[in-house]
Amino acid sequence: MMTFPIQILPADLAAEAAALNAKLTKGVDLLSSLTDEDVDIGSTPKDVIFEQDGIRVYHYHPTVEKSKIIKTPLLIVPPLINGYEVADLQPDRSVVRNLLNQGIDVYLNDWGYPRPVDKHRTVDDYINGYLDEHVDFIRHYHGVDKIALFGICQGGTISTTYSTLHQDKISHLTLTVSPIDFDAYRANHKPHEGLMFTMGADADVDKMVAVHGNVPADVLNVSFLMASPFILNFGKYADVIDILDDRPALLNFLRMEKWLFGGPDAVGQTFREFIRDFLKGNKLVKGTLEVGGRKVDLQELKIPILNIFAEKDHIVPPPCTVALGKHVGSKDYTEFAINTGHIGIYTGGLAQKVLAPTVANWMRERGA
Amino acid sequence: MENKNPNEQLSGVVNAWAEMQKRMWGDWSAMLQNLPGGNEGPVEAARKGMETITKGTNEAARTLMDRITSSQGAMNRVMDFFFRSMKVVAPNLEANKDWRPDLKAFADSWAKESTAMLQRSLGMGAHLGSLGNTMTKDLPNAVGPWMSFLIEAASAGHMGEAMLGGTAGLSRLLAMESDASALAGVGEIPHFGVSREKNAKIMRLVDAAVDLRKSSLKFHTAFAEALAKAVEATVEELGKVAAKGEKITAVRDLMRLWYRTADASLLVTFNSQEFLDVQNEFTKAQQDFKLKQRALVEDVLRNLDIPTRSEIDQAYKVMHDMKMEIRALKRELAPPAHAKAGAAPRKAAATRAKSE
Numbered sequence: 001m002m003t004f005p006i007q008i009l010p011a012d013l014a015a016e017a018a019a020l021n022a023k024l025t026k027g028v029d030l031l032s033s034l035t036d037e038d039v040d041i042g043s044t045p046k047d048v049i050f051e052q053d054g055i056r057v058y059h060y061h062p063t064v065e066k067s068k069i070i071k072t073p074l075l076i077v078p079p080l081i082n083g084y085e086v087a088d089l090q091p092d093r094s095v096v097r098n099l100l101n102q103g104i105d106v107y108l109n110d111w112g113y114p115r116p117v118d119k120h121r122t123v124d125d126y127i128n129g130y131l132d133e134h135v136d137f138i139r140h141y142h143g144v145d146k147i148a149l150f151g152i153c154q155g156g157t158i159s160t161t162y163s164t165l166h167q168d169k170i171s172h173l174t175l176t177v178s179p180i181d182f183d184a185y186r187a188n189h190k191p192h193e194g195l196m197f198t199m200g201a202d203a204d205v206d207k208m209v210a211v212h213g214n215v216p217a218d219v220l221n222v223s224f225l226m227a228s229p230f231i232l233n234f235g236k237y238a239d240v241i242d243i244l245d246d247r248p249a250l251l252n253f254l255r256m257e258k259w260l261f262g263g264p265d266a267v268g269q270t271f272r273e274f275i276r277d278f279l280k281g282n283k284l285v286k287g288t289l290e291v292g293g294r295k296v297d298l299q300e301l302k303i304p305i306l307n308i309f310a311e312k313d314h315i316v317p318p319p320c321t322v323a324l325g326k327h328v329g330s331k332d333y334t335e336f337a338i339n340t341g342h343i344g345i346y347t348g349g350l351a352q353k354v355l356a357p358t359v360a361n362w363m364r365e366r367g368a
Numbered sequence: 369m370e371n372k373n374p375n376e377q378l379s380g381v382v383n384a385w386a387e388m389q390k391r392m393w394g395d396w397s398a399m400l401q402n403l404p405g406g407n408e409g410p411v412e413a414a415r416k417g418m419e420t421i422t423k424g425t426n427e428a429a430r431t432l433m434d435r436i437t438s439s440q441g442a443m444n445r446v447m448d449f450f451f452r453s454m455k456v457v458a459p460n461l462e463a464n465k466d467w468r469p470d471l472k473a474f475a476d477s478w479a480k481e482s483t484a485m486l487q488r489s490l491g492m493g494a495h496l497g498s499l500g501n502t503m504t505k506d507l508p509n510a511v512g513p514w515m516s517f518l519i520e521a522a523s524a525g526h527m528g529e530a531m532l533g534g535t536a537g538l539s540r541l542l543a544m545e546s547d548a549s550a551l552a553g554v555g556e557i558p559h560f561g562v563s564r565e566k567n568a569k570i571m572r573l574v575d576a577a578v579d580l581r582k583s584s585l586k587f588h589t590a591f592a593e594a595l596a597k598a599v600e601a602t603v604e605e606l607g608k609v610a611a612k613g614e615k616i617t618a619v620r621d622l623m624r625l626w627y628r629t630a631d632a633s634l635l636v637t638f639n640s641q642e643f644l645d646v647q648n649e650f651t652k653a654q655q656d657f658k659l660k661q662r663a664l665v666e667d668v669l670r671n672l673d674i675p676t677r678s679e680i681d682q683a684y685k686v687m688h689d690m691k692m693e694i695r696a697l698k699r700e701l702a703p704p705a706h707a708k709a710g711a712a713p714r715k716a717a718a719t720r721a722k723s724e
Contacts, residue, residue, distance in 0.1 A: 005606050005609040005610040005614060005615055005616055006454065006458075006606070006615075006616050006622060007615045007616065007617055008616065008617055008618065008619060008622070009617070012617055012618065013619060016618055016619060016620065031432070036427065053691075116680075116684065117684050117687065117688075118688075119681070119684060120684060120685050120688035120689075121688065125692060129692065129695065133695075133699075189639075191632075191635050191636040191639050192632070192635050195635065195638060195639055198639055198644065199644070199647075202644050202645075202648050203648070203651070204648070204651075204652055204655070207652060207655045207656075207659070208655065210655070210659060211655045211658045211659060213681070226638055227635060228631045228635070229631060229634055230626070230627035230628075230630050230631050230634075231627050231628065231631050234627065235623070235624065235627040235628075237432075238620065238623060240432070253432075254432060257431065257432060258427075261431070
């Protein structure tokens with residue numbers, strides 16, 4: 001006969017409750033002492049070198065001596081639907097700092113928080129408008145003909161499209177967990193992968209935009225939370241009690257929460273076009289995408305490309321990112337896998353060690 | 369000492385779980401008795417107390433405490449459901465018998481119970497409540513200042529007259545009590561009364577509310593079924609734990625196993641086309657309801673000459689198009705100089721730069 005496995009004795013339960021209570025009490029002391037400065041994200045020193053319509057370009061202060069800095073500057077392009085701070089969450093979990101420490105001159109595009117008045121911005125406005133102006137400004141500011149791009153998730157999709165259309169201005173393209181083929185995960189579909197794409201493909205995006213205007217970040221977060229409803233809504237808040245008395249661990253947790261739930265709304269018209277053309281239409285890989293009246297033909301993209309993906313990525317499954325290799329015309333295409341998840345590629349311990357050196361070495365080897 | 373009787377064991381756990389909650393939140397309540405919310409139960413007292421204690425500190429910290437306290441109630445309900453289902457399967461599991469028929473019966477009965485509860489809480493009343501709010505709360509808030517003006521303007525006559533298009537009072541006010549009637553025409557406001565067109569808009573909103581009610585019930589029933597499947601998966605998992613001769617001795621370990629297993633099971637359901645269809649139907653019904661609600665509100669606003677959301681959107685579009693056109697023209701007129709290395713662009717750029 002099998003013994004029923006739940007064997008929780010009242011005395012153990014009382015002890016468990018007392019331990020939790022003690023942690024909560026200590027936690028209140030710590031929580032009440034925290035200030036906004038303690039839970040700061042995106043704190044690496046920088047200058048705002050360009051600002052327009054609430055969109056900014058940052059130039060980060062170098063951390064190595066001038067002679068060691070790679071001459072080609074690198075512009076980080078974050079996604080439109082998440083805060084840029086994922087690349088600079090805290091000093092010891094910062095892609096930005098790691099790139100600086102590798103001698104890369106880092107710029108970053110902060111897309112900001114769109115207001116209702118911005119709801120009519122299009123994909124063309126972002127790619128051939130803002131991003132192109134930023135690239136031109138940095139080329140001028142830095143005194144170079146070409147710069148390198150580094151795309152974060154959807155920012156990589158945008159960077160790929162931009163580079164295809166403006167290849168004369170870009171020398172190197174690095175992508176991180178960037179969706180290119182939005183259908184590729186379906187071929188060998190695992191149930192825990194691609195829920196966001198599956199939900200997006202079925203959504204009536206016109207109606208969504210008609211109702212919301214700019215689509216609220218909380219609405220977008222639903223598809224993320226649905227990938228693990230109990231753990232993300234209850235479990236992690238039960239577990240956080242364990243670290244309430246551990247200041248560094250608690251601050252790490254709070255910074256991630258701040259980034260996760262503090263994201264911008266998605267600009268209505270851009271969201272509509274992105275879902276329609278990139279996600280539902282999968283036009284980037286079908287060769288039917290047009291932006292600003294120009295056809296985006298990935299076969300024309302011939303610059304060196306470094307495509308970095310996360311092996312445990314359930315948000316942008318690896319097949320959706322590595323599909324780029326089949327479609328680009330570039331003869332210098334490299335893939336690099338990191339054994340982590342979608343967010344872990346920017347904030348995880350392993351990524352802190354390997355991502356920036358890989359990018360720096362790859363750029364140096366290609367004369368950057 | 370190990371308890372061999374699963375029913376006794378589970379009853380003990382359920383009682384101890386309730387006692388643990390009572391003690392934990394009771395202690396908090398006692399500690400926070402002088403803080404707001406003390407008379408609204410221990411969880412609410414803790415939540416409000418935490419708001420007070422952390423007031424002025426970091427927003428992320430305050431949000432976290434809010435999430436911990438709010439998730440507590442939901443977590444208790446989930447655990448209560450879980451313990452109830454475990455009591456059903458435990459005797460069969462212990463005796464190595466097939467526990468699925470009993471669990472299926474429990475899940476069916478639970479889904480029916482949940483649906484009945486949802487019918488009560490999410491039924492027609494809730495959506496008609498929203499409709500009622502639009503008519504009685506949102507609209508008066510939006511048009512309040514205009515109505516006050518109308519009341520004042522129509523003070524010579526009466527409010528009903530003004531609402532039906534009577535403009536005597538307004539005309540008198542705009543004419544500054546004189547005989548000069550040049551401004552009087554401005555005071556003509558359109559009829560605000562019931563018309564066939566307006567009735568049709570109200571009926572479309574009622575239809576949307578009915579559709580929303582139906583799809584809401586369908587969605588929540590599908591969700592209840594998904595949870596029942598998650599329990600089934602968790603029982604399988606407990607069976608594996610038992611087969612290995614292992615034991616779960618802490619509530620939080622049990623919660624973790626339930627959350628992990630349930631999430632994996634739910635994810636399979638959420639990805640199924642059947643569930644996606646139900647979810648989309650619900651989402652679209654919500655969106656339709658909002659759009660019909662807006663159509664009615666905009667009709668009223670238009671009649672009162674207050675800008676509507678649609679009109680503001682049109683203005684935004686004009687502003688956007690003009691902005692983009694101006695920027696394109698500027699770029700054509702003064703294309704950026706692609707400075708070569710050695711030039712001194714940084715100085716020029718520095719005028720726009722500021723430190724963070």
